[in-house]
Amino acid sequence: MSNERDAREDPRLRVALAGLTLRNPVLTASGTCGYGPEYDEAIDYRRLGAFTTKSVTLEPRPGNEPARIVEVRAGLLNAIGLANVGLEGFLAEKLPFIERMPTTVFVNVAGHRIDDYVAVAAALDPHECIAGLELNVSCPNVADGLTFGTDAGLLGQLVSEVRAAVRRAKLIVKLSPNVTDITALARAAIANGADVISLVNTYVGMAIDVRSWRPLLANRTGGLSGPAIKPMALFAVHRVYREVAREAGVPLIGMGGVTTAQDAIEFMLAGATAVAVGTALFVDPTTPLKIAGGLSAYLDERGLGSVSDLVGQLKIE
Ligand SMILES: Cc1cc2nc3c(=O)[nH]c(=O)nc-3n(C[C@H](O)[C@H](O)[C@H](O)COP(=O)(O)O)c2cc1C
Numbered sequence: 001m002s003n004e005r006d007a008r009e010d011p012r013l014r015v016a017l018a019g020l021t022l023r024n025p026v027l028t029a030s031g032t033c034g035y036g037p038e039y040d041e042a043i044d045y046r047r048l049g050a051f052t053t054k055s056v057t058l059e060p061r062p063g064n065e066p067a068r069i070v071e072v073r074a075g076l077l078n079a080i081g082l083a084n085v086g087l088e089g090f091l092a093e094k095l096p097f098i099e100r101m102p103t104t105v106f107v108n109v110a111g112h113r114i115d116d117y118v119a120v121a122a123a124l125d126p127h128e129c130i131a132g133l134e135l136n137v138s139c140p141n142v143a144d145g146l147t148f149g150t151d152a153g154l155l156g157q158l159v160s161e162v163r164a165a166v167r168r169a170k171l172i173v174k175l176s177p178n179v180t181d182i183t184a185l186a187r188a189a190i191a192n193g194a195d196v197i198s199l200v201n202t203y204v205g206m207a208i209d210v211r212s213w214r215p216l217l218a219n220r221t222g223g224l225s226g227p228a229i230k231p232m233a234l235f236a237v238h239r240v241y242r243e244v245a246r247e248a249g250v251p252l253i254g255m256g257g258v259t260t261a262q263d264a265i266e267f268m269l270a271g272a273t274a275v276a277v278g279t280a281l282f283v284d285p286t287t288p289l290k291i292a293g294g295l296s297a298y299l300d301e302r303g304l305g306s307v308s309d310l311v312g313q314l315k316i317e
Contacts, residue, residue: 029278030108042285055110060086075226079219122165132170149176156188163193198253226279230257241271261294
């Protein structure tokens, strides 16, 4: 598959996502590309399907102590700890750049209380340059210590309260894979008003230094991402699509190790309407653009009129 093609003008790559039209189905994943300015030199945003920001919380957060990131075989372990500028800092310092970004922008929202998510979502919703709000639910709730995204009841409550505060922006709920049955969480999110489901966030893991006998991450554990998780992420998309999302008519954004056009095609065949690229940006920030070019070449090869013709077409009779 050629990665050389310029995907900018290929109308076959346009996808509809919950009433939005994306230029192509390749997005950036939250937390791997800052708020936009950081990658302005490296990525031609006019050629991106959509840009997703780092998580924004109500208050600024310094994040965890270093080491916060460790390279492991075929992936990364990170324990950044939601380091971010906070809502006020985001509105003052980051939003002006986002207003000028020539692509669809999703802002990722995180919190440790339902009220915090609601406050951030309600403050961001009126800004028309933000097409969608993506809820990062892989955070513990201070009220009971449960992670929002691992308890269907708590997730349902969170999504319902945020939904009531969000009138304009699309509501994307980003699922954690650290659960026994991810379809139960997808069901809870959809029943309470999610417009789109994105999946997956990182898998909990750890790495140990055999010289010091200590964990390599100061936080002890971290989130595993990159090619190491791709087969598991693909399976999660496949299950959520077939068991919940297809029937509900809710589109999926698939992610977890997407590095090549072939990866993107696999996720789309499994049921994703779009894919997001995270860890691969650290190797080559232009990966999403190359993937879009590879999708165009694949459509040529297969004689397909639209990339949407791939969605959910996995043959499993
Ligand atoms: C360094 C790093 C920071 C991340 N920060 C966030 C974040 O702030 N919010 C979030 O929802 N996901 C965050 N993620 C998860 C990614 O958005 C993505 O779901 C995950 O890494 C799987 O995709 P990938 O294998 O392409 O990286 C982060 C991932 C990495 C590697």
